[in-house]
Amino acid sequence: MISANREAKVTVTNLTKSFGDLLVLNDVNFNVGDGEFLCIVGPTGCGKTTFLNLLSKLMPPSKGNICINGEIADPKKHNISFVFQEPSCLPWRTVKENIAYGMEVKKLPQQEIEERLEKTMKLVGLTDCANLYPNQISSSMEQRVAIARAFAAKPDLLLMDEPYGQLDVKLRYYLEDELIRIWQEFKTTVIFVTHNIEEAVYLAERVLILSNKPTTIKAELKVDLPRPRNFLDPEFVEIRKKVTELIRWW
Amino acid sequence: MATTEVNKTPEIVQPKPSTISNLFKNIWFLYALSVVGFLTLWDIAAVTKITGEFLPRPVEVLYQLVDMFLNPLAGKTLLTHLWFSLRRVLIAFVIAVAIGVPIGVFMGINKYFRAFFKPVFDLFKPMPPIAWISLAILWFGINETSKIFIIVIGAVVPCIINSFNGIRLVDESLYDAARMLGANKRQELIEVTFPASFPAIFAGIQISLSMAWTTVLAAELVGAREGMGFIIIMGMNTSKPAMIIGGMVVIALTAWLISVSVSYLERWICPWKVDLNNNQ
Numbered sequence: 187m188i189s190a191n192r193e194a195k196v197t198v199t200n201l202t203k204s205f206g207d208l209l210v211l212n213d214v215n216f217n218v219g220d221g222e223f224l225c226i227v228g229p230t231g232c233g234k235t236t237f238l239n240l241l242s243k244l245m246p247p248s249k250g251n252i253c254i255n256g257e258i259a260d261p262k263k264h265n266i267s268f269v270f271q272e273p274s275c276l277p278w279r280t281v282k283e284n285i286a287y288g289m290e291v292k293k294l295p296q297q298e299i300e301e302r303l304e305k306t307m308k309l310v311g312l313t314d315c316a317n318l319y320p321n322q323i324s325s326s327m328e329q330r331v332a333i334a335r336a337f338a339a340k341p342d343l344l345l346m347d348e349p350y351g352q353l354d355v356k357l358r359y360y361l362e363d364e365l366i367r368i369w370q371e372f373k374t375t376v377i378f379v380t381h382n383i384e385e386a387v388y389l390a391e392r393v394l395i396l397s398n399k400p401t402t403i404k405a406e407l408k409v410d411l412p413r414p415r416n417f418l419d420p421e422f423v424e425i426r427k428k429v430t431e432l433i434r435w436w
Numbered sequence: 437m438a439t440t441e442v443n444k445t446p447e448i449v450q451p452k453p454s455t456i457s458n459l460f461k462n463i464w465f466l467y468a469l470s471v472v473g474f475l476t477l478w479d480i481a482a483v484t485k486i487t488g489e490f491l492p493r494p495v496e497v498l499y500q501l502v503d504m505f506l507n508p509l510a511g512k513t514l515l516t517h518l519w520f521s522l523r524r525v526l527i528a529f530v531i532a533v534a535i536g537v538p539i540g541v542f543m544g545i546n547k548y549f550r551a552f553f554k555p556v557f558d559l560f561k562p563m564p565p566i567a568w569i570s571l572a573i574l575w576f577g578i579n580e581t582s583k584i585f586i587i588v589i590g591a592v593v594p595c596i597i598n599s600f601n602g603i604r605l606v607d608e609s610l611y612d613a614a615r616m617l618g619a620n621k622r623q624e625l626i627e628v629t630f631p632a633s634f635p636a637i638f639a640g641i642q643i644s645l646s647m648a649w650t651t652v653l654a655a656e657l658v659g660a661r662e663g664m665g666f667i668i669i670m671g672m673n674t675s676k677p678a679m680i681i682g683g684m685v686v687i688a689l690t691a692w693l694i695s696v697s698v699s700y701l702e703r704w705i706c707p708w709k710v711d712l713n714n715n716q
C-alpha cells in the first residue's frame with residue numbers, strides 16, 4: 187500500500203469502534219510510512235476525530251490494533267503527539283512553557299529543551315510572544331503554539347485534527363506552507379485529518395478517503411506533485427477533482 | 437472615499453456638549469456625588485429625627501470613632517478590639533483552609549473518598565454556622581475555643597465546595613493535551629488538575645475569609661469581652677447608636693481592605709487569570 191522505498195512506521199489493522207449501537211469505524215486497515223505526510227479526508231461527522239483518538243490511545247478501540255515500529259502503540263513507550271481540533275494550550279503556561287511542556291513530560295535534559303525551543307519558535311515565528319499567556323494571543327496563534335509543541339516533542343507519530351478548520355483562508359494558506367516547512371525540517375510522520383479536499387491535496391504525499399458512517403477507507407490516492415504546490419496547476423486541479431469525485435456519497 | 441465622508445458627518449453635526457453634562461459623565465464626580473448625597477440624606481434624616489431618637493448624625497459617629505480610638509472602652513482601644521476580632525478570624529480561617537481545601541480536593545480527585553464524605557457533607561452544608569453557637573458554648577464554654585469553632589464551621593464550607601467543584605470542572609481537553617504528550621497520573625495531577633482548579637479554589641478561600649469575618653461578629657455577640665461584636669453589643673446596652681454605627685463602619689472598612697489585599701494576592705499567584713480579566 188505504500189511506496190516501496192519506505193518502511194512502514196505505523197500499521198493499523200482491523201480498527202473498529204462503536205459507541206453503543208452506533209458503529210463509527212468499521213474495519214479500517216492501512217499503513218503509514220516513516221516520515222510520510224498522510225492526509226485523511228472524510229465528510230463531517232464520519233468519525234475522523236474518533237479515529238485519531240483511537241490512534242493516540244486516548245480512547246480504547248472496540249477491535250483491532252495499532253502498531254508503531256511493529257509494537258502495539260503505547261503512549262508511555264511511543265511518542266505520539268496530537269494537535270486537537272480546538273486549541274488546547276495550558277492557560278497557566280506561557281507560549282514558551284507550553285511548547286516546552288511535552289519535552290518536560292518526557293524528562294529531556296534542560297539543554298536539549300532549550301535548543302529545541304529556540305529552533306521551533308523561530309520556525310513558527312513565535313519568538314516575539316514567547317512570554318505571553320495563551321489568553322493574550324489570538325486563537326490562530328494558539329493553534330500554532332499547539333503545533334509547535336507537537337513538533338518540538340519530535341514524535342514518532344504526529345496526529346493533526348483539522349488544526350486550521352476555524353481559520354480564514356489566507357491565514358490557512360500561510361500556515362499550511364509553514365507546516366510543510368516544519369515537517370521537512372523535523373522529518374516527522376504526520377497524519378493530518380481534514381474535510382477540506384484542497385487542503386488535503388495541497389499538503390499530502392498520499393490521501394486516504396473515508397466513506398460515511400460506518401466509516402471505512404474508500405480509496406487511496408498518491409499526490410506526487412513538487413512543492414511548493416500551486417492550487418491552479420492543472421495537475422493539482424485534476425487530483426482535487428478526483429478526490430471530490432471519490433468522496434461523494436450521493 | 438464616500439464611506440469616510442459618511443462617517444465624518446455626524447461628528448461635525450454633533451453639538452459641543454455643555455460643561456454640566458460633561459461633569460455628569462465624569463466617573464469620579466459621580467463617585468463623590470454618591471457619597472456626599474448619601475451622607476447628606478443621612479444627616480437630614482438624623483436632624484429631623486424621621487427614624488426616631490436612635491439615629492446619630494454622621495459627625496457624631498465620627499467623634500465616637502475618634503473617641504474609641506483614643507480612649508479605652510472596657511479596657512481596650514478600638515484598634516485592640518479590632519485586633520481581637522481579626523485574630524479570631526485569622527486563626528479560624530487558617531484552620532478552615534487547612535481542613536477544607538484538602539477535603540474538597542480529595543473529594544474531587546478520588547471517587548471513593550467522595551462517596552464516603554459527600555453524604556455527611558451534604559447534610560451539614562446548608563446548616564447556618566450561627567445555629568452552632570449554643571452547642572459550641574455548651575461544649576467549650578464562653579471562651580476563644582467556642583468562638584473559633586463557630587467561625588471554622590462557617591468558613592470551612594466554601595473551601596470544601598469550591599475545591600471540590602474546581603477540580604471536577606477542569607476542562608477534559610486539558611487532560612487530553614497532557615495525556616497525549618505522555619503524562620502519567622502524577623504529572624496530570626500536578627501539571628493540569630492543580631493549576632486548572634486553582635482559581636476556583638482560591639475563590640473559595642476568598643469567600644471563606646468573608647464568611648469568617650461575618651461569623652466572628654455573630655460569635656462575639658454572645659458573651660465576648662472584646663472585639664468588634666462586643667463594641668456593637670456595648671453600644672446597644674448603653675444606648676449609644678453612634679457606637680454601633682461606628683463599629684459597623686470599621687467592620688465594613690476592614691472587610692473591604694481584606695478583600696482588596698486578597699485580590700492582589702491572587703493577581704500575584706495566578707498571573708494568567710488576571711490578564712484575562714484585564715483584557716475583557
Ligand SMILES: Nc1ncnc2c1ncn2[C@@H]1O[C@H](COP(=O)(O)OP(=O)(O)OP(=O)(O)O)[C@@H](O)[C@H]1O
Pocket residue numbers: 205208210229230231232233234235236237271381
Ligand atoms: N464519546 C462518544 N460517545 C458517543 N458517540 C460519539 C462519541 N464521540 C463521537 N461520537 C459519534 O461518533 C461520530 C463521529 O464523531 P467524530 O467527532 O469522530 O466525527 P468527526 O469526523 O471528527 O466530525 P467533525 O468533522 O465534526 O470533526 C458522530 O456521529 C458522533 O456523534
Ligand SMILES: [Mg+2]
Pocket residue numbers: 234235236271347
Ligand atoms: Mg472532529
